[in-house]
Amino acid sequence: MAPRSPSLRPPSLRPPPLRVWVWTAAALALVVVATLLWRGSSVAATDSTTAPAPSVPDAAPAARLTQAWSADAGAPLPRRVVDGGRVLVPDAHGFRALDATTGEEAWHYRRADARLCDATAVDGLVVAVFRTHDRCDEALALTAATGVRAWTRNLSLRGDATLAGTDQVVLASSPTGIVVLDPVGDNVRWRYAAPEGCRLTGSDVGSAGVAVLQRCAGSAAVQLRLFDGFSGQARWSRDLAVPEGGTVALAGADRLVDAVVGDTLLVHRPDDGALLQELPLPPATGDPAGEVLHQTGAGDLALVWARGTVRALDPTTGAPVWQLPALGLPSATDRARVWVPEEGGFVVRDVATGAELGRSAVDGGLTPGGRTSVVGPVLVYRLPDRVVGYS
Template sequence: MEDPPSPHPSLRSGRAPEGGPFHHLTSPPVRVWVWTAATVALVVVAALLWRGSDAAATESTTAAPADVPPGTPAGAVSEAWSADGGPLPESIVEDGRVIVGSRHGVRALDAVTGAEAWHYTRSNARLCGLTATNGVAVAVFATANRCDEAVALDAETGVRAWTRNVLLRGDAELDSTDRIVLATSPTGVVTLDPIGDNIRWRYAAPEGCRITGSDVGTAGVAVLQRCEGTDAVQLRLLDGFQGGARWTRDLPTDEGAEVRLLGADALLGVLVGDDVQALSAEDGAEVRRLPAADDVQQLTTGGVALFHAGGTLSALDAASGTSLWESPAVGLPSTPVPDKDAATPAALLVPDEDGFAHRDPATGAELGRSRVDDVPAGGTATVVGPVVVYRLADRVLGYR
């Protein structure tokens, strides 16, 4: 008896019978394999390029504009928050935000709570310097050995205002004043427009000289430089917007004495050894000399130049150098703020051992006080509504 035929054709021959289910199955043409391989390769290369790009290494957030509550600091305050940071801008509050730097980026804090409002970080770059003025935080990053990329971020929202390439040394430092950002290194200085991003001018140290310090203020850009063949340190004042030299003065010093710029406003302050020399912005003439200390600081607000040294805050008339008043202090105030009512003058908030004294800028009279114990020495106090923001060298404290 014969076996019935199989319902499925035999495949032993390796060839499908006519009309079988595999009749049209053939290998793709070679060009299809080539196109597929090329596409895969492009995808892999693109992924690798993205992973190593600045865009992939950049992380940023934005925020609504700052909402600063009205009012002034209370009669008794306490530490409400703290934040470590570095580098820190010299003027740490801009448009109601507290601007703080870290190794790889910038963040802005809510002045009332200390909570982060926005941040901008670059995991593939080092933050060289950070400053804040005219409503923006300006940061310069190094992607290799040089500080070569600058970015400006809206201080309130974190929205990017501009970016540009810069050619700065790896040890460049940033500072700023109204409409001027200053970058300094031992071989020269560069100024940028914080609003329009253009480089205003450059100044190179003369041959045989090295820049040892600089500052920028209402008087312009002050530069300290040491030159071969002389023990004196040369102080030169440059126009802030054009870069031309206004005057040059030699500062005789003892060997090994510290020479450091403190400010560049109506009075230029220079630490020279054991003294602070207050010099006229007009011609560099010395108008006042004060005893110095290791913690010496300077701030000019309105027509008053303030020098803090050794536990004393000395107020000088910024035009003449005449002494106005003195008070105990452990740090500097910032610009005056309105007091409790319109009948009293705007007050300087001076940090001292008992908290923050509200002082009349013209007379030094105490108008009020925000009490708190153990205010650290060497800081600068800035008022943001009911909050005192206190900047130290490596951290920021908020008192409310």
């Protein structure tokens, strides 16, 4: 009998065990959930770039300068915009860092799901706070030179909080209180809440500490208070007599603590708040650029620019060592000399005496109300609404 040929029918396929179907469905569900979470996360909404650290030319500004670049801000400009060879320019959802010599964008950071509350450049970092809902609740720091993230943390600040920075201190302030951050670490050093019935009408931070103006219901006076920038300890409080309908504003807290009441610059000693000087100012003109107050420290002196004049104040007596007409605040990175924005350009002056050491003429002159920084051969001029580079 002939042998039987093997069957050509394929072997029957048995379905996989139930546990395999369960594992597969779970894996697919995890992929879907992860994708949805990523699309709705801040990571997906963040657009950021980094860059190599800049190489700043080792050269001084030329004797004749022209406008090399200009950048309009899409949000209020911080007081300090220059650090690490970069220039910080904010917008509604983030900021960009420009190369100080060319004005070209070096790196940027933006959040489509949040709005920028404020940012400042300090200690080689850009420190910023974002508002995701009704509060400024997310803070981060990026290396100013490269855009590389340094730290991120959650905060709980009012939606109108603003930032100001000085060496080793970042001040977040609002009408109801202040929060002081360590810019290099990410910790909150201390907080101060305005007492019930009181509001903060001004605040600033400098080498002297954190100064605030506090107005309380039922009192005609405005309190000028100074806190230690690191511990938060209250150093002193002084009442400023403000005439009915009069104005009061902080000038700054570098070397000395100064405020403008009406048409008078009040100069206070930082250790005990003693009033050292009452310096008369010209009447206000109503020009917003002329009303901008700036103060910084250069060498051992406090430099105050107010109503068209820069004054170099002695830190012991508060008296002007020198003063002269100026369009804005001088640079303060050199202990021996400063670049002063004046009619026709920038003038190099000796910090101790105010004597002219050199001059860089600017084609077309300068706009009043700026703050000067030097980055190699470039003079960066920060105005209330834009930053301009001259080279």
